[in-house]
Amino acid sequence: MGFPRGLMGAGGTVGRHKWKNEDKPVRRMRRVYPVKSRGAAILMNMLRFPTDFEFGVATAAYQIEGAVNEDGRVPSHWDTFSHTPGKTWQGDTGDIACDHYHRYREDVQMLAELGVQSYRFSLAWPRIIPEPGRINDKGLDFYRRLLDELDRYQIRPAVTLYHWDLPQWLADRGGWVNRDVVHYFADYAEVAFRALGNRVPRWITHNEPWCTAFLGYALGEHAPGHRDWGEAVNASHHVLVSHGLAVQAFRAANLSGDIGITLNLNVVDAASDDPQDLEAAQRADGFSNRWFLDPLFRGRYPEDMVRLFEPWVSLDTVVQPGDLKVLAEPIDFLGVNYYSRAVVYAKPGEGLLQVGHRPAPADRVTDMGWEIHPHSLYRLLSRLQREYTRLPLYITENGAAFPDRVANDGTVHDPERVQFLQDHFAAAHRFIAEGGHLKGYYVWSLMDNFEWAFGYSKRFGLVYVDYPTQKRIWKDSARWYQKLILANRARAMDLENVDDHHTGEHH
Ligand code: FCB
Numbered sequence: 001m002g003f004p005r006g007l008m009g010a011g012g013t014v015g016r017h018k019w020k021n022e023d024k025p026v027r028r029m030r031r032v033y034p035v036k037s038r039g040a041a042i043l044m045n046m047l048r049f050p051t052d053f054e055f056g057v058a059t060a061a062y063q064i065e066g067a068v069n070e071d072g073r074v075p076s077h078w079d080t081f082s083h084t085p086g087k088t089w090q091g092d093t094g095d096i097a098c099d100h101y102h103r104y105r106e107d108v109q110m111l112a113e114l115g116v117q118s119y120r121f122s123l124a125w126p127r128i129i130p131e132p133g134r135i136n137d138k139g140l141d142f143y144r145r146l147l148d149e150l151d152r153y154q155i156r157p158a159v160t161l162y163h164w165d166l167p168q169w170l171a172d173r174g175g176w177v178n179r180d181v182v183h184y185f186a187d188y189a190e191v192a193f194r195a196l197g198n199r200v201p202r203w204i205t206h207n208e209p210w211c212t213a214f215l216g217y218a219l220g221e222h223a224p225g226h227r228d229w230g231e232a233v234n235a236s237h238h239v240l241v242s243h244g245l246a247v248q249a250f251r252a253a254n255l256s257g258d259i260g261i262t263l264n265l266n267v268v269d270a271a272s273d274d275p276q277d278l279e280a281a282q283r284a285d286g287f288s289n290r291w292f293l294d295p296l297f298r299g300r301y302p303e304d305m306v307r308l309f310e311p312w313v314s315l316d317t318v319v320q321p322g323d324l325k326v327l328a329e330p331i332d333f334l335g336v337n338y339y340s341r342a343v344v345y346a347k348p349g350e351g352l353l354q355v356g357h358r359p360a361p362a363d364r365v366t367d368m369g370w371e372i373h374p375h376s377l378y379r380l381l382s383r384l385q386r387e388y389t390r391l392p393l394y395i396t397e398n399g400a401a402f403p404d405r406v407a408n409d410g411t412v413h414d415p416e417r418v419q420f421l422q423d424h425f426a427a428a429h430r431f432i433a434e435g436g437h438l439k440g441y442y443v444w445s446l447m448d449n450f451e452w453a454f455g456y457s458k459r460f461g462l463v464y465v466d467y468p469t470q471k472r473i474w475k476d477s478a479r480w481y482q483k484l485i486l487a488n489r490a491r492a493m494d495l496e497n498v499d500d501h502h503t504g505e506h507h
Contacts, residue, residue, distance in 0.1 A: 046487035047429045054156070054440030055485045056118035057111065057462065058397050060163035060207065062094045063449040065124065067101035071138035073127040076165035077175065081223035082455075092455025098447055099470050104146050106472070110463060111446065112153035114478060115485040119155050120396060120442045121146070122163035122207065129188050131169055140195045147199050158202040158396075158442070160262065161189055161246065164212060164222065164452075171224055176212060176235035179320075185242035190249045197255040204335055204396065205246045208264040209239040209292055218352075221453050229352060230313035237318050237327075240295055244326035261296065262335030262396040265289050265384075267376035269343045271358045276346035280355045283308065284344045287353055297388045299328040308352065333439070334389060335396035338377050338424075340370035366420070367401040367458055374423035381431045381438060392439045398424050399444035401451070401458040404475060412464045412475040421477060425484065443481060447472060 049055075062078050082093035100107055111119050127139030150157050162185070166175055170184055189205070206212065215222040218232035226232075243261050250259045266288045270281035286305040294302045306315050347356030360371030381393060400420040404412050421443065432438050448461035456467060462478035465471075 046484050051492040054117045056116045056442040057446040058120035058442040058444050060122045061124035062165040064098040064100040066096040066099045072136040074130040075168040076126045077171035077223040078165050089455035089457045094450045097450045108149040120158040122160035126167040157200050159200045160204040160207050163207040176238050177231045182242040186245035189246035193253045201257040203259040204262050205243040207262050233309050233313045240327040244329040247329040258332035260331045260333040264337040267341040267380050271345035280344050280346040283353050284355050299324045333392040335394050337397035341373045341376035374427040378427040395441040397444040399460050401460045404459045414475045414477050417477040418480045
């Protein structure tokens with residue numbers, strides 16, 4: 001199947017679409033999308049992706065589920081952390097979150113209405129393994145019910161095993177710093193594969209190992225809130241080894257699905273051509289990107305970073321024989337979480353990296369202060385393919401927080417988010433059009449949720465959550481996404497049927 005070369009989104013014009021290897025191009029499009037109705041015009045102006053491209057949204061257990069004491073779930077280190085005064089915005093916790101544990105049916109219905117082909121969510125380890133060696137079937141049942149529901153609408157699940165909610169009983173044993181964790185994780189993965197494996201086509205072992213290791217153990221911003229570089233380096237290695245063991249367990253279980261890992265990756269630019277700044281950019285890139293990409297795809301840690309960490313921890317004391325082979329176990333795809341780029345300069349005395357961050361102009365940042373830079377998504381994907389892997393890539397998270405408000409008309413108008421998504425989808429589209437191997441895109445997030453240390457102060461959802469009532473209110477961005485998906489699905493289906501579709505949609 002061919003794919004479009006020209007962009008047809010913002011800035012593109014209807015007459016510009018050109019198809020590569022497409023048998024019945026423009027003429028046929030004209031026929032099925034008569035320009036006389038407004039709905040049709042909107043659909044025509046949408047980006048066209050390959051027909052097998054998957055549109056999705058993503059969430060994570062602790063951020064949406066709530067029900068922290070139900071059906072045998074035990075505490076995670078995020079319960080402990082969020083309940084510790086001063087750790088999260090206004091002391092927010094995930095105790096209730098979006099109450100998804102009780103409202104999952106309604107939430108899956110929203111997924112169906114959005115039209116997503118795939119839904120990425122995570123399993124809560126503390127629901128499934130409440131103490132060493134014990135399996136809590138009631139915890140698994142929740143995910144079975146969720147999978148049933150997704151099945152009803154033919155939405156393909158993409159399941160993350162670890163999205164940061166480590167059982168407290170493991171945190172008490174040293175968490176990711178204690179090497180034993182790798183076996184606990186492999187055991188947990190095996191339980192999940194055995195219970196749900198034949199129903200899940202796509203598995204993600206870890207979400208963002210960088211955050212687990214460095215935000216959690218070096219920078220103190222995430223659970224468990226430690227500040228120790230030695231611990232963090234240990235943790236990062238153990239996360240990667242546990243990933244490799246889980247991949248092995250998956251292969252051993254002989255399941256038909258795919259398995260991969262999700263990294264949060266950045267594009268790092270130097271603030272100037274000054275050699276000092278260029279070196280600073282190297283270090284920042286080593287820290288956020290190469291520290292994980294190199295071992296996963298080349299079976300070794302980057303030398304410059306090993307040297308940088310040396311005063312805190314010698315890698316020889318961390319890496320055991322055979323580890324580098326285990327963690328580089330072949331995977332089926334790479335998940336990429338992309339939010340922003342970083343512009344850095346040399347700043348002697350500034351932490352371990354000696355790097356300063358140049359803030360972006362105020363009119364180009366999200367509510368997180370992250371620079372909006374869609375072109376860097378294209379650059380990132382291109383680099384991954386050029387330097388690291390020809391494996392299929394998925395954008396497993398991309399999205400933006402803005403200070404949304406419910407308007408007088410009862411809905412939420414979020415033009416910045418629509419623009420953000422439009423521009424990032426366009427960047428992804430360009431990558432594909434140039435031959436890039438990108439197979440799907442999950443918007444973060446389905447709905448507003450517990451944004452870790454920022455609590456409920458940051459809203460990333462396509463759907464607004466009114467926390468006191470738990471009412472879900474569609475933002476304009478949700479409607480925009482629905483149209484993007486509809487336009488693409490319509491094309492994927494028999495084109496003859498397209499007219500019926502949007503007649504129903506726009507009357
Ligand atoms: C990512 C996390 C996700 C969410 C987004 C905004 O780092 O994986 O849970 O917090 O950022």
